[in-house]
Amino acid sequence: MRVAIMGSGGDAPGMNPAIKRFVEAAFAFDMEPYFVFDGLEGLIDERISKASYEDVAGIIHRGGAIVGSSRSERWYEYKYRKKAYENLRKAEIEALVVMGGDGSFKAMKLFLEEFDFAVIGIPTTIDNDIFGTDISLGADTALNVIRDAIDKIRDTASTFSRAFVIETMGRECGYLAAVSAVTSGAEVCVIPEVSFDIESATKILKEEIKRGRRYILAVVAEGTGKTEEIVKWLKDDIGMETRLSVLGHIQRGGNPTVKDRLLGSGFALESIKALARGDRDRVVVYSDSRFSTLSFDSVLSQKYIIDEEILSMLNFSG
Numbered sequence: 001m002r003v004a005i006m007g008s009g010g011d012a013p014g015m016n017p018a019i020k021r022f023v024e025a026a027f028a029f030d031m032e033p034y035f036v037f038d039g040l041e042g043l044i045d046e047r048i049s050k051a052s053y054e055d056v057a058g059i060i061h062r063g064g065a066i067v068g069s070s071r072s073e074r075w076y077e078y079k080y081r082k083k084a085y086e087n088l089r090k091a092e093i094e095a096l097v098v099m100g101g102d103g104s105f106k107a108m109k110l111f112l113e114e115f116d117f118a119v120i121g122i123p124t125t126i127d128n129d130i131f132g133t134d135i136s137l138g139a140d141t142a143l144n145v146i147r148d149a150i151d152k153i154r155d156t157a158s159t160f161s162r163a164f165v166i167e168t169m170g171r172e173c174g175y176l177a178a179v180s181a182v183t184s185g186a187e188v189c190v191i192p193e194v195s196f197d198i199e200s201a202t203k204i205l206k207e208e209i210k211r212g213r214r215y216i217l218a219v220v221a222e223g224t225g226k227t228e229e230i231v232k233w234l235k236d237d238i239g240m241e242t243r244l245s246v247l248g249h250i251q252r253g254g255n256p257t258v259k260d261r262l263l264g265s266g267f268a269l270e271s272i273k274a275l276a277r278g279d280r281d282r283v284v285v286y287s288d289s290r291f292s293t294l295s296f297d298s299v300l301s302q303k304y305i306i307d308e309e310i311l312s313m314l315n316f317s318g
């Protein structure tokens with residue numbers, strides 16, 4: 001049986017460890033591993049090739065993905081999805097493992113509805129916004145990149161007695177911001193999931209400044225759209241010199257952490273096991289320290305919710 005792996009949408013650290021294990025596990029299960037390069041765009045344009053052990057040697061520690069990735073607009077036209085299906089048939093590939101987020105899973109669900117094919121999803125996004133899995137591939141490395149950045153920002157903030165607003169990625173989800181605020185001891189955290197009580201935060205911060213607070217760290221999730229507002233508030237109402245640091249795409253890069261290497265390996269192995277069982281429409285999830293699978297439908301029809309325990313650790317929110 002020929003099986004192919006591909007990335008889709010925003011890349012995330014941990015994809016290379018997953019690709020390596022996919023190839024190794026495929027051989028172990030008597031399957032023939034293939035790569036689809038450059039995501040759905042590459043699938044449409046027939047950028048498909050056979051994978052070997054040599055291809056995946058020395059990649060486990062590297063961020064990004066050796067197979068590339070893309071966001072595809074063409075995919076939403078039927079003729080291109082048909083072309084992708086024909087390309088897979090031509091290469092005699094019977095199953096596809098897709099590392100991607102919600103958008104990519106929606107794209108695959110569409111494909112599954114139209115064509116008789118086996119697709120297994122691996123939740124891959126730094127945003128950690130996928131239902132059914134406690135953690136998605138790449139989120140842990142992104143959290144560590146953010147931790148490193150905030151540690152450095154704290155050095156200058158505390159020396160220079162300034163407030164810093166640090167904007168994190170995550171789309172509509174505040175997971176990266178919430179966990180980063182807790183683990184970096186930020187005074188302020190603004191996320192889409194919780195309404196920010198500006199009055200109470202003003203009162204607390206002003207009181208703390210009176211008692212000697214010299215600097216403030218505020219972590220704001222991009223999905224709130226409130227970054228500039230928080231900068232203005234710290235400057236004008238709290239009265240502290242304020243700087244903004246938008247972390248941007250550095251959050252998507254870097255060597256995968258131990259956790260992301262393990263997760264990548266586990267997700268990939270589970271995807272091969274699912275195919276060996278004959279599964280045709282599943283997403284591998286990691287929940288309560290165990291790998292299992294859910295249908296694309298159930299993952300896509302429900303919303304990821306940040307753990308209450310994490311939210312309860314935030315200082316000013318709610």
Ligand code: F6P
Pocket residue numbers: 010101125126127169170171222252
């Ligand atoms: O979904 C991953 C992500 O990095 C989001 O956190 C961010 O909003 C978006 O992708 C950025 O997309 P692009 O790389 O297309 O600018």
